[in-house]
Amino acid sequence: MNFLRKSTxxxxxxxxxxxxxxxxxxxxxxxxxGPALTTTGGSASFVEADNTASTPVVIDSGITVTDGxxxxxxxxxxxxxxxxxxxxxxxxxxxxxxxxxxxDWSYNAATGVLTLTSAGxxxxxxxxxxxxxxxxxxNTAFTPNTTTRTISFTAIDGAGNTSNTVARTVTVTxxxxxxxVTMTGGTTDYAAGTAAVIVNGTVTVSDNNDSTQSSGIVxxxxxxxxxxxxxxxxxxSTTFGNIVGSYNxATGVLTLTSxxxxxxxxxxxxxLSAVMFSTANGTPSGIRTISFAVSDGTKTSDxxxxxxxxxxTLQLTVTSGSASFVSGDNIASTPVVIDSGITVTGGxxxxxxxxxxxxxxxxxxxxxxxxxxxxxxxxxxxDSSYNAATGVLTLTSAGxxxxxxxxxxxxxxxxxxNTATTPNTTTRTIGFTVVDGAGNASNTVARTVTVTxxxxxxxVSMTNGTTDYTAGTAAVIINEGVTVSDLDNSTQSSGTVxxxxxxxxxxxxxxxxxxSTTFGNIVGSYNxATGVLTLTSxxxxxxxxxxxxxLSAVAFSTANSTPNGMRTISFAVNDGTKTSATKTxxxxxxxxxxxxxxxxxxSFVSGDNIASTPVVIDSGITVTGGxxxxxxxxxxxxxxxxxxxxxxxxxxxxxxxxxxxDSSYNAATGVLTLTSAGxxxxxxxxxxxxxxxxxxxxxxxxxxxTRTISFTVVDGAGNTSNTATKTVTVTxxxxxxxVTTTGGTTDYxxxTLGVAIDSGIRISDRDHTTLVRAxVxxxxxxxxxxxxxxxxxxxxxxxxNTTNGVLTMTAQGGxxxxxxxxxxxxxxxxxxxxxxxxxxxxxxxxxxxxxxxxxxxxxxxHT
Numbered sequence: 001m002n003f004l005r006k007s008t009x010x011x012x013x014x015x016x017x018x019x020x021x022x023x024x025x026x027x028x029x030x031x032x033x034g035p036a037l038t039t040t041g042g043s044a045s046f047v048e049a050d051n052t053a054s055t056p057v058v059i060d061s062g063i064t065v066t067d068g069x070x071x072x073x074x075x076x077x078x079x080x081x082x083x084x085x086x087x088x089x090x091x092x093x094x095x096x097x098x099x100x101x102x103x104d105w106s107y108n109a110a111t112g113v114l115t116l117t118s119a120g121x122x123x124x125x126x127x128x129x130x131x132x133x134x135x136x137x138x139n140t141a142f143t144p145n146t147t148t149r150t151i152s153f154t155a156i157d158g159a160g161n162t163s164n165t166v167a168r169t170v171t172v173t174x175x176x177x178x179x180x181v182t183m184t185g186g187t188t189d190y191a192a193g194t195a196a197v198i199v200n201g202t203v204t205v206s207d208n209n210d211s212t213q214s215s216g217i218v219x220x221x222x223x224x225x226x227x228x229x230x231x232x233x234x235x236x237s238t239t240f241g242n243i244v245g246s247y248n249x250a251t252g253v254l255t256l257t258s259x260x261x262x263x264x265x266x267x268x269x270x271x272l273s274a275v276m277f278s279t280a281n282g283t284p285s286g287i288r289t290i291s292f293a294v295s296d297g298t299k300t301s302d303x304x305x306x307x308x309x310x311x312x313t314l315q316l317t318v319t320s321g322s323a324s325f326v327s328g329d330n331i332a333s334t335p336v337v338i339d340s341g342i343t344v345t346g347g348x349x350x351x352x353x354x355x356x357x358x359x360x361x362x363x364x365x366x367x368x369x370x371x372x373x374x375x376x377x378x379x380x381x382x383d384s385s386y387n388a389a390t391g392v393l394t395l396t397s398a399g400x401x402x403x404x405x406x407x408x409x410x411x412x413x414x415x416x417x418n419t420a421t422t423p424n425t426t427t428r429t430i431g432f433t434v435v436d437g438a439g440n441a442s443n444t445v446a447r448t449v450t451v452t453x454x455x456x457x458x459x460v461s462m463t464n465g466t467t468d469y470t471a472g473t474a475a476v477i478i479n480e481g482v483t484v485s486d487l488d489n490s491t492q493s494s495g496t497v498x499x500x501x502x503x504x505x506x507x508x509x510x511x512x513x514x515x516s517t518t519f520g521n522i523v524g525s526y527n528x529a530t531g532v533l534t535l536t537s538x539x540x541x542x543x544x545x546x547x548x549x550x551l552s553a554v555a556f557s558t559a560n561s562t563p564n565g566m567r568t569i570s571f572a573v574n575d576g577t578k579t580s581a582t583k584t585x586x587x588x589x590x591x592x593x594x595x596x597x598x599x600x601x602x603s604f605v606s607g608d609n610i611a612s613t614p615v616v617i618d619s620g621i622t623v624t625g626g627x628x629x630x631x632x633x634x635x636x637x638x639x640x641x642x643x644x645x646x647x648x649x650x651x652x653x654x655x656x657x658x659x660x661x662d663s664s665y666n667a668a669t670g671v672l673t674l675t676s677a678g679x680x681x682x683x684x685x686x687x688x689x690x691x692x693x694x695x696x697x698x699x700x701x702x703x704x705x706t707r708t709i710s711f712t713v714v715d716g717a718g719n720t721s722n723t724a725t726k727t728v729t730v731t732x733x734x735x736x737x738x739v740t741t742t743g744g745t746t747d748y749x750x751x752t753l754g755v756a757i758d759s760g761i762r763i764s765d766r767d768h769t770t771l772v773r774a775x776v777x778x779x780x781x782x783x784x785x786x787x788x789x790x791x792x793x794x795x796x797x798x799x800x801n802t803t804n805g806v807l808t809m810t811a812q813g814g815x816x817x818x819x820x821x822x823x824x825x826x827x828x829x830x831x832x833x834x835x836x837x838x839x840x841x842x843x844x845x846x847x848x849x850x851x852x853x854x855x856x857x858x859x860x861x862h863t
Contacts, residue, residue, distance in 0.1 A: 217291075494534065509533035615694055628719070709728055790807065
């Protein structure tokens with residue numbers, strides 16, 4: 001009571017003070033005894049979840065609990081007092097076990113009342129406040145009623161005091177439910193190029209708040225390749241409603257729509273389960289991820305995916321560009337690989353059974369050829385056959401065991417060629433197709449082959465062999481077997497025949513057109529400096545046959561003096577564009593035997609009172625045999641200033657260096673003939689023989705005109721050499737006169753009459769009939785008083801020198817040999833001295849040029 005009185009007094013006092021001047025009175029509520037609840041302002045906001053249980057919302061996380069008379073509460077009631085949706089609205093509480101004491105709860109879904117109790121009323125105000133702050137509201141409906149709920153809170157303490165009732169509102173927002181697509185898992189296998197397959201036949205569409213959908217999207221969300229196609233065909237309005245589809249080939253998206261969103265979820269399920277996938281045969285294999293989604297007009301479902309494993313069918317891919325074929329030039333054309341980079345993919349197959357490679361564009365039957373050769377290492381058991389009429393090459397693998405790699409290797413090796421000399425140059429199209437063991441055929445791919453025709457080079461051919469030719473003789477045909485051909489030209493414009501090796505000045509090539517039928521209009525021009533004969537046909541009208549005749553008629557010749565040896569003659573023709581390869585024939589210039597004398601004359605000097613010494617005419621003469629290593633004969637003749645019967649040519653075989661060469665000389669003609677029986681003497685032996693031949697003149701006083709000596713040899717075939725000459729100068733020697741005494745000793749007694757010294761003296765001179773002087777002298781034993789005298793004969797006169805014992809005899813104009821002989825025979829010796837002994841008397845005569853050798857006579861003087 002005292003507490004009550006005091007409280008009343010304090011209130012009254014407060015009112016008095018507040019009502020004093022200048023103060024306003026504001027009513028204040030005073031807490032009554034018992035619990036008191038206070039909520040925060042505003043509302044809690046509940047938003048319905050989308051296709052999941054909604055998240056409960058705390059009704060008032062700031063509610064407060066007070067109690068003037070108690071520190072604990074016994075119970076509390078939280079009730080949806082306005083807007084309750086029975087069976088849907090739920091008030092929830094969960095004791096966290098730490099801040100909420102022993103508070104327990106129960107909820108009546110029908111009345112929307114949540115009752116919380118604390119056994120023994122032991123839960124404190126703080127624990128109750130924590131509990132009330134955690135109470136949540138939720139609604140379990142997919143489409144909740146959106147009226148605002150009023151949530152009322154009331155508490156009772158242990159004394160039975162009931163609190164005030166406070167309320168907080170909860171706004172309710174209904175969420176449009178996203179449609180849901182579901183399906184069973186798994187992967188659908190699909191072979192590219194085959195009929196379309198259903199992607200997934202178990203697609204289901206549901207929507208928690210919509211029974212219909214307005215659109216759907218089915219797309220290749222991963223692995224998309226150009227050629228991939230999604231299709232939907234509405235075959236039944238009962239099953240599929242009014243759904244229609246539109247596919248974008250660029251993006252791989254199939255859009256399904258239902259006009260007015262009138263199609264049920266079940267029909268959408270049917271439609272999505274009927275979507276099909278297909279792709280072109282050439283599209284790469286691999287997994288395609290197909291995503292499915294629908295839209296209710298507001299929200300679009302999450303996409304659900306199913307996989308399509310594209311295994312593909314057989315696929316061939318060629319490289320870009322063309323293969324290039326060029327025809328061969330006079331040889332079989334080199335085949336060209338059509339496509340060394342073609343690729344083969346087998347889809348679901350790892351082996352193939354067959355392939356067809358065909359010329360599908362511009363085939364030239366019987367000429368175009370496709371070829372395949374199994375290398376037996378990388379191509380398995382693949383065999384082939386080619387139909388030349390249709391241009392189709394068929395390859396097969398027995399049992400379809402050859403792998404894709406082996407087939408690819410085989411297809412990459414296939415070649416094209418054309419057997420025609422001048423192929424048609426239109427571009428060929430080559431098609432490739434393969435077939436697997438199940439009979440599935442690949443796509444057909446094609447590659448082009450360009451064809452270039454090659455101008456064929458003309459061809460010169462000829463028989464082999466060598467033509468022998470003797471220099472200086474008539475021209476000989478070089479090769480009568482020359483043939484000209486040209487695979488794409490029937491005429492030629494020019495030709496060249498040249499001495500390609502061994503050429504010497506004097507060598508000549510000739511062609512004479514003697515018949516226009518045989519040689520056409522071919523004419524020739526020879527360059528003596530280069531050894532080249534140029535043949536031309538004006539207008540290139542001469543046929544290959546006429547060119548063959550012309551080249552076969554080309555002749556070779558050379559001068560006799562031209563060096564021997566092999567000449568290589570090359571032949572070629574030109575069709576106006578290309579020149580043939582040269583063909584060669586040989587001419588062996590063997591030449592005539594050849595003689596070469598040394599320079600300068602040989603000198604012959606006649607003997608003096610003896611036979612002349614023969615002189616070797618030319619010890620350095622050389623002999624070459626042309627085509628022969630032996631000779632048969634030789635002629636050495638005095639061809640200039642022969643003096644028959646005097647001039648002599650001589651040969652003596654030394655039997656060591658001259659083989660079997662023999663000789664005979666005709667003195668009347670001045671011809672020395674040498675022969676070798678069987679023509680077995682070698683060139684060296686002949687050279688030795690000819691180098692030993694001598695000339696002499698048997699006349700005492702030879703004619704001194706220069707002799708010309710000519711040499712000629714003949715080989716075993718009768719070929720005669722050149723005539724080589726050598727001159728021999730002839731010098732006539734003045735013959736020395738000769739005095740011949742009888743010899744012996746003449747006795748003489750001093751002081752007696754003189755005695756003839758030698759009355760048998762003989763005088764001769766081979767080239768003079770007169771002498772001009774003589775000398776008789778006491779050449780040994782001379783003594784003073786010795787005197788020589790003679791009896792004058794004819795014109796001969798004399799004088800004696802007593803001091804030297806010399807008697808000099810002269811004949812003005814000369815005296816005959818007989819006169820001189822008589823005069824000398826008359827010479828006598830006289831001595832007036834008393835000295836005896838042997839005197840040597842010497843005689844000498846002179847023809848005006850030469851003096852004779854002394855002739856001696858001995859005279860014995862006695863006293």
